[in-house]
Amino acid sequence: MSQSRLASCIPLPIDNKLLISVVEKAKDWALMHGVGMRDKKHFSKDSIQIAPFVLLPSPFPRTEFTKAIELQPVLNELMHKVAHNDEFLEKTLQNALQVDDFTAKLYDVWLKVREEGITQPISLGMLRSDIMLESRCPHTESQCAKHTPYCSWKQVEINSIASGFGHLGPVSREIQSYVMRQLGHGELIKNMPENRALSGLCSGIIEAYDLFAVPSAVVIFVVEEVSYNICDQRFHEFEISEKRPDIMIYRKTLGEIYEETELNDKKQLILDGQPVAVVYYRSGYEPDQYPSTKEWDARLRVERSSAIKCPSIHYQLAGTKKVQQALAAPGVLETFMSEGAVTSRVRDIFTGLYSLDFDEGGERAVEMALADAEKFVLKPQREGGGNNLYGADVREALLRMRHSRERAAYILMERILPPLVSGYVVRPGAAVPPPLSDLVSELGIFGVIIGNKDKIYCNRQVGHMLRTKLADANEGGVAAGLGALDSPYLLDL
Numbered sequence: 001m002s003q004s005r006l007a008s009c010i011p012l013p014i015d016n017k018l019l020i021s022v023v024e025k026a027k028d029w030a031l032m033h034g035v036g037m038r039d040k041k042h043f044s045k046d047s048i049q050i051a052p053f054v055l056l057p058s059p060f061p062r063t064e065f066t067k068a069i070e071l072q073p074v075l076n077e078l079m080h081k082v083a084h085n086d087e088f089l090e091k092t093l094q095n096a097l098q099v100d101d102f103t104a105k106l107y108d109v110w111l112k113v114r115e116e117g118i119t120q121p122i123s124l125g126m127l128r129s130d131i132m133l134e135s136r137c138p139h140t141e142s143q144c145a146k147h148t149p150y151c152s153w154k155q156v157e158i159n160s161i162a163s164g165f166g167h168l169g170p171v172s173r174e175i176q177s178y179v180m181r182q183l184g185h186g187e188l189i190k191n192m193p194e195n196r197a198l199s200g201l202c203s204g205i206i207e208a209y210d211l212f213a214v215p216s217a218v219v220i221f222v223v224e225e226v227s228y229n230i231c232d233q234r235f236h237e238f239e240i241s242e243k244r245p246d247i248m249i250y251r252k253t254l255g256e257i258y259e260e261t262e263l264n265d266k267k268q269l270i271l272d273g274q275p276v277a278v279v280y281y282r283s284g285y286e287p288d289q290y291p292s293t294k295e296w297d298a299r300l301r302v303e304r305s306s307a308i309k310c311p312s313i314h315y316q317l318a319g320t321k322k323v324q325q326a327l328a329a330p331g332v333l334e335t336f337m338s339e340g341a342v343t344s345r346v347r348d349i350f351t352g353l354y355s356l357d358f359d360e361g362g363e364r365a366v367e368m369a370l371a372d373a374e375k376f377v378l379k380p381q382r383e384g385g386g387n388n389l390y391g392a393d394v395r396e397a398l399l400r401m402r403h404s405r406e407r408a409a410y411i412l413m414e415r416i417l418p419p420l421v422s423g424y425v426v427r428p429g430a431a432v433p434p435p436l437s438d439l440v441s442e443l444g445i446f447g448v449i450i451g452n453k454d455k456i457y458c459n460r461q462v463g464h465m466l467r468t469k470l471a472d473a474n475e476g477g478v479a480a481g482l483g484a485l486d487s488p489y490l491l492d493l
């Protein structure tokens, strides 16, 4: 079946003169409302440039959107249970730990904290489940009642650390609403679902802060040396500052945490004489962010402390690709959820996920991928985009690693083929007007969960984000310059 197409929200193309004028207006709207990023080539703390965005909201079926929203609390709870199941994490990660140094180092921090005894049993999860519509229908015509340009949606991954776009998600709806009004289609904005991701995510930090319950405690955002995606971090600070002027937020790199913090005799993490209530990681998910042992020491210090972490180290481990693959294996979900309709709904969101461990199952997966590499994505245990392999690279990598234990550091995933949508991508520095292009979208649903092993204090779905990329691009990271900010336009198909 070829790639199908979803209808656009308004008839396209837009008349050239009108398009030029509306793009210019939208770019200024973007700059004046924080739809921006720092320029990587000409970095300056004094300026931001527009983040790439899709001019009009991209179509997404309403029923599938609703299903994704409704399922999020179930996925939050599943992740929470996985993060608290030591045996499962150990069993699932053991082969990858032998060959993947970064995951091994994270795991080592977890072991040390467990041996010593956990000081802070409460975790703050700010999760984002990323999904794509699947246009290929596995059912035969007679079985499939839908006859729609998509069949279902599948999970790409679930993020448990530094899940971004809490600000850029909602503001994408606002800029596209402005464009819709400028084009005389304001009446259609009702099909663009409201999005309170920023306040929802920040409410998680505030609730965790209140659970810590120490007056004059502070919050740390762990940041990179240079934050290009600055709007998507600062707006969280602005939001918290407005809702709770009593909460002071400090931005610190792992290196600065090493230099400037200490643990007191109550295992409180102390920064400038104040106890730290919440540590929110916007960095710390890839090896480059730990350039020396100092950063690892800082991470261990934070984990040992009484601060509530987002995420705690075991939450980060639960968000690995290897864990997602293990959960999709037959019979595994049932160990976390009672058998029933909800469990089968979760099972349905997994596309084919295969271990590449050095065993019979791994060997079968290698054979399968070598026979038709285009059908698969090869993923290492990494976050942050740009690490996966596609097509011919899958084949080449598997031929190279076939007889090496190194392959256990990867998982194999069936490639999802989303339906096409048409749209204009506005990019910094690009010619105006932009061309009308074939695009594909990836929807992220945000969830917040706070709890310990035995008790969940809060668990909710808090908003969404949509990223859209050229249909022939493999990956769509917005910060990497490949994807573009977007928001869904709900279609009743």
Ligand SMILES: Nc1ncnc2c1ncn2[C@@H]1O[C@H](COP(=O)(O)OP(=O)(O)O)[C@@H](O)[C@H]1O
Pocket: 130, 156, 157, 351, 377, 379, 382, 383, 384, 385, 386, 387, 388, 413, 414, 415, 416, 417, 442, 474, 475, 476, 477
């Ligand atoms: N199974 C898949 N089918 C199609 N595209 C995929 C698949 N898995 C990942 N991708 C693309 O690659 C990107 C990065 O993959 P992801 O698993 O989210 O890793 P990362 O942790 O680096 O974000 C996704 O945003 C998506 O565009």
Ligand SMILES: [Mg+2]
Pocket: 130, 157, 384, 385
């Ligand atoms: Mg991703």
